[in-house]
Amino acid sequence: MEYQLADLFEALCDANPDAPCVIAGTERRSRVELDRRANQLAHYLLQRGVAPGQHVGIYAYNRVEWLEALLACWKIRAVAVNINFRYVGPELEHLWQDADLVALVYERSFLPRVAELAARYPQLKTYLFLDDAGEDTTADDAGRTPLGEHYDHALAEQAATRDFAPRSPDDIYLIYTGGTTGMPKGVLWRHEDFYHNVLCMNQPTEKPEDILQHANNPGAMRTMMLSPLMHGGGQFSTLITLYTGGVAIIPVTHSLDPPDVLRAIAAESVVMLSLIGDAMARRIAEEKMRGDYATPSLVIIASGGAVLSTEGRAMLQQAFGESVYITGGIGGSEIGSAARETGRFDTLRGPGFAPNPLMAVLDDNLEPVPPGSDQIGRLAMRGHIPLGYYNDPEKPRARS
Numbered sequence: 001m002e003y004q005l006a007d008l009f010e011a012l013c014d015a016n017p018d019a020p021c022v023i024a025g026t027e028r029r030s031r032v033e034l035d036r037r038a039n040q041l042a043h044y045l046l047q048r049g050v051a052p053g054q055h056v057g058i059y060a061y062n063r064v065e066w067l068e069a070l071l072a073c074w075k076i077r078a079v080a081v082n083i084n085f086r087y088v089g090p091e092l093e094h095l096w097q098d099a100d101l102v103a104l105v106y107e108r109s110f111l112p113r114v115a116e117l118a119a120r121y122p123q124l125k126t127y128l129f130l131d132d133a134g135e136d137t138t139a140d141d142a143g144r145t146p147l148g149e150h151y152d153h154a155l156a157e158q159a160a161t162r163d164f165a166p167r168s169p170d171d172i173y174l175i176y177t178g179g180t181t182g183m184p185k186g187v188l189w190r191h192e193d194f195y196h197n198v199l200c201m202n203q204p205t206e207k208p209e210d211i212l213q214h215a216n217n218p219g220a221m222r223t224m225m226l227s228p229l230m231h232g233g234g235q236f237s238t239l240i241t242l243y244t245g246g247v248a249i250i251p252v253t254h255s256l257d258p259p260d261v262l263r264a265i266a267a268e269s270v271v272m273l274s275l276i277g278d279a280m281a282r283r284i285a286e287e288k289m290r291g292d293y294a295t296p297s298l299v300i301i302a303s304g305g306a307v308l309s310t311e312g313r314a315m316l317q318q319a320f321g322e323s324v325y326i327t328g329g330i331g332g333s334e335i336g337s338a339a340r341e342t343g344r345f346d347t348l349r350g351p352g353f354a355p356n357p358l359m360a361v362l363d364d365n366l367e368p369v370p371p372g373s374d375q376i377g378r379l380a381m382r383g384h385i386p387l388g389y390y391n392d393p394e395k396p397r398a399r400s
Contacts, residue, residue, distance in 0.1 A: 001208045003169040003192035006074035008211050008243060010035065010162065015215030021242060023268055024064040025133070025252035034067060036160040041072035043158040045103060048126040052077035053172070055100050058230070059083040059114070060107040062252050063133050065151065066229045067238070069105045074191070075164050079172045082230045084184070085110070094183045095176060096121050098391050108132050111146055118147055128154055133252060174390060175232045177334070186390030187334050193384035197336035198236050199243045214245035221246035223272040224265060226256065226280050233305040237274040256280055258287035262295065269297040277306025285315035295320065303328040335381040358383040
């Protein structure tokens with residue numbers, strides 16, 4: 001067994017196969033159900049010639065197949081590529097060109113964009129399409145034959161066995177980020193580094209088998225992620241939940257739907273709600289105060305990926321009550337987990353953070369900024385960090 005994401009999940013699965021794992025809308029998967037479906041997809045990709053290190057794109061809204069595809073790629077040492085469904089024109093074309101995709105799992109509503117790109121990138125030979133899910137979609141593919149095979153039909157023909165080759169902790173986890181800072185960039189993590197930095201939040205275990213401490217956890221966290229899985233924040237929160245023995249509750253609406261979120265918190269006994277700053281916090285809080293929603297199971301609201309202002313925090317506290325703990329952290333696709341809130345909050349200066357011991361703040365000359373200084377700097381990490389950007393070795397070298 002290695003610090004490899006498929007190895008680690010399989011260990012959890014074998015230790016407690018029937019433990020609940022994922023809830024995505026009306027779809028539910030135990031660990032063993034998720035594992036078997038991922039095995040079938042992995043066998044299909046192998047049959048289509050997908051080799052270790054090659055890239056498989058996932059282009060879909062939130063749905064349980066997202067996690068099946070991630071896990072399937074890791075099982076055969078392939079690399080899953082997240083495709084942001086909000087990308088248009090130049091961004092999509094850049095990602096298609098940059099990511100070197102050889103296979104694609106896509107939702108049928110995206111067929112027009114996929115078909116347009118397929119003609120220009122013939123190296124992408126394997127397509128699997130998913131029926132649209134989550135809500136009605138105004139797809140303009142009427143009368144068009146989807147590229148590739150139907151996802152469920154392809155899986156039905158494959159074995160659910162785990163007869164895969166040995167894997168390596170050097171296998172790659174790839175997350176494309178950016179858009180607000182230029183064209184998408186693919187951040188490369190070794191599986192071992194990603195597990196220690198993100199999934200363990202830099203609290204490393206001594207050996208891979210230590211993950212089994214999370215296999216039988218009667219008090220496992222039930223976490224709802226509002227960030228989509230095509231985004232680093234959504235993947236990180238979801239995977240932290242799964243690899244610590246919890247249950248991931250994933251909304252399948254195509255955009256934030258506060259009434260749906262609040263009903264699901266009650267129906268699924270959500271303990272922690274993970275959201276992105278004021279943009280989500282204010283809408284959730286407003287709906288909670290406006291409607292009749294009981295959320296007695298909710299204990300924690302965690303924000304990341306954007307600023308949660310003093311006003312946004314106050315709205316959440318008013319809406320959910322003082323007993324709900326509101327927290328956040330600092331991190332990113334390129335550095336992982338850098339700091340977590342301490343619980344100390346100042347209405348003028350904002351929250352207090354406990355920095356990761358491996359974190360530093362550097363000035364423009366890449367020299368450490370002294371503790372307590374008001375100087376603005378850049379966050380940096382050492383230890384279990386990414387290898388760099390895919391297809392761009394010069395950019396990380398210039399920042400090291």
